[in-house]
Amino acid sequence: MALKAKAKVDHIDINTSWCKGCGICIGMCPTQVLEFDERFKARVAHLEKCINCKLCELLCPELAVSVEEAENE
């Protein structure tokens, strides 16, 4: 059985109006893609490291994170 390769992530939307700065997404991201900005909202710092696990999207209690995959070529 062949494993399906995960789609590449095009961008990650973080709704900073909804973000409460809990840090869950930052702490749980396995590859340190996210960080706090100067207002203690989450922001994308290293998109190139994202492995598309979607933990950030699944774990954000405010539903502020959306991982957007690139269109298939």
Ligand code: SF4
């Ligand atoms: S998990 Fe959600 S609310 Fe918490 S810091 Fe990340 S984006 Fe903000």
Ligand code: SF4
């Ligand atoms: S999808 Fe996974 S690797 Fe990418 S930013 Fe979210 S938690 Fe980190």
